[in-house]
Amino acid sequence: MLKIHIFIFLASSLRLFGSLDPLPSWNPGPAKTSIIEFIKATCDESSPNYVPPGKRFATFDQDGTLWVEHPLYTQAVYCLDRILELSIKAPKLSVVEPFKTLIDQSKSENLTFRALEKAINFASSGMSVEQYQYDVIRWLEKAKHPRWEKPYTELIYQPMLEVIQYFQANGYQTYIVTGGGQDFLRAYSEKTYNIPTEKICGTIGETEFKYGKNGKPVLIKKLNILLRDNFSGKPEGIHLMIGQRPHAAFGNSNGDQQMLEYTAGGDGSRLMMLVLHDDAIREYAYGPAENLPNTLVGTFSQALYNEAKQSGWIVISMKKDWNKIFSFD
C-alpha cells in the first residue's frame, strides 16, 4: 500500500514537472511535436509568443474530431429515434411531411441534410430546455453504436481527450465548436469531455421565455435557428460566445475550414489541426483519398487538404499518429 502511494506521488510529481508524457496515445512525429511546441510557445513566460492565461482559448469541433461520426452523426440518430418514437405514439405523424419522407428516407439510407435538419428542429421544439436535455441523457444511456455496440459517449477519441486535458492543464479554456445543437451537446459535455455548458458553442436554436404550469419560468425550444454553427458560422459562433480569436483550433472537415482560417488569422503562435480519417481497420477511412460513401457526414475535400498543406496546418493521421483510438482499445 505504501509502495502504491509512493508510486502515485512520484508519478504526480513527474507529470507536474513535465517528465511524463502528456499525450501517451500519440506516436512520436510532427503532429505530437507541434502540439507540445505550441503549448511551450504560448505558455512559457520567456517565449516571444507568450499568451497570458485569460487569453488562452482552444476550440474543438466535435463530430469526427472528438468522437465517431460514422455512419451518421449521433444527434441525427437521436433525432430519428425520437421521430420514430413520436410516430408510434401518434401514428398520424408518419403520413405527414416532413416525417413521411424522413421515415421513408431513414429506411432507404438516402436521408438528405435538409429533411434531417427539419426533423431535428421539430423533434426538440415545444419542449423546455430541461425536458429536452433530460430526454437526450435518457436516450444516450440506452443507445448503442451499431459497430462497437457501446454507448456513443464511449466512442471518444482518447488522443483528443488527452489534448483537451493537456490544454486545460496549461491554462487554456477549451471550447467545443460544433455544427450540432448547442443544447444537445450540453446534456453530456461535462461528464464526457470535462467541458461545462458555458463553453459549448453549437448551432443555436431560438428559445422562448414562458411561465410553466406552476408559474415557474422556463425556456421553451422553438423551431427558428439563430446561428448555424458550421462553415462561416463557426467563426461567427466563436465571436458570439468568446469574443476573441482562438489560438488553437481542431477540426476534421470542410465545415471547419473557416474556423481554422480565423484562428490562423491572429498573430503570434497559432495551431491549426485537422483529423484525417484514414484508418478503416480501427475506425473509418473517408479522407480526400478515400471513398467511403456517405451523403450526410462532413467531407474532408482535396481542396481543404491542399490548403492545410500550403498553410502549414497539421493533418493528423489517425493511422500513424494515434497508437490507440478509444480508451478501451
Added chain:
Amino acid sequence: MLKIHIFIFLASSLRLFGSLDPLPSWNPGPAKTSIIEFIKATCDESSPNYVPPGKRFATFDQDGTLWVEHPLYTQAVYCLDRILELSIKAPKLSVVEPFKTLIDQSKSENLTFRALEKAINFASSGMSVEQYQYDVIRWLEKAKHPRWEKPYTELIYQPMLEVIQYFQANGYQTYIVTGGGQDFLRAYSEKTYNIPTEKICGTIGETEFKYGKNGKPVLIKKLNILLRDNFSGKPEGIHLMIGQRPHAAFGNSNGDQQMLEYTAGGDGSRLMMLVLHDDAIREYAYGPAENLPNTLVGTFSQALYNEAKQSGWIVISMKKDWNKIFSFD
C-alpha cells in the same frame, strides 16, 4: 517598511479569514446582510444549499446597475457622437433617414428608442469587430459625462464593483447581461469590471465572416440583430451564453424582471436584487415613487417594485444602503 509589510500581511490574513469587510461601501442593513448570507449559503460546504464551484453563476445588468445611465445610456451617447461625426464627414447623410430624424431628435431631446436602435445598428455595421471596438475605446478615452465631467468608465458604482469582486473571490463566474450591445461592452469590460469578453452577454448583432484586403479573415458587423438581450431576451441570452440558471441576479429596471424571475425559478438559495435610484443628490432619483422624466432610460415600475416585495427580492436603496456611490466620492 517592515511595519507596512506586517500590516499588509495581517490585512490579507484577516480578509482571507473573513474578518475584514468584503463590502466596505455598503452600510449595515438587510441588503448587505442578504449578500453575505447568500455567499455563505452557497459556498460553505456544510450548507444544505451548497453549490459546487463550476455551477456558481451570477449575472449583472449594466446600465443603472453597474454604472450611471442618466441622462442617456452611454452607448446611445457614443452612437449619437458617431452619427454626428459621420454626418460632418458626409453632409448628405444628415438629410436622409433615419439620420435626419435622429439628428433633429437628438437636438430636441425627444429621441425615440426605435430611431436610436436603427442608428446604433447603422453606426457599427460594415465595420470589422476589431475596428468597431477600437473606435469605442478611442471614444471612451475622450468622452465625458456632462454632470461629473469624468470618463464614463469612472462612473461605476463602487458598491457593485465590491459585489463583483466578492462573488469572484468566492468562486462565482460573474457575467454582465446587458440590453446594450455585446461588442460595445466587450471593448472595455475587462479593464473596467475585471470581466472578460467571454462573460459578456448582450444584444447580439449578426456578424459575417469575410476575407479582408490582405486575405486575413475578419468578422464584419451586420445590421441584423440575432437576440435583443432585454426583458424575456435576458434569460434567453443567459441560456445561450451560459446554459444554466444563475444563482444570483442584479438589475434595476423592468428590462431585468424576467432575468430575476428566471433566477428565482431555480432551487436552493437564490439572490435577486434591484438597485433603486433614490438618491437625487449623489446620483439620480427615478424609482417608482420618483418622477424624473426620461423617454429612453429603463423604468423601475411600481408593478416591479410590488413583485420584488412579494417575492422576497431585495431592493437596494442607493441612498440608505451605499455609503459611497463612486470610487472618487
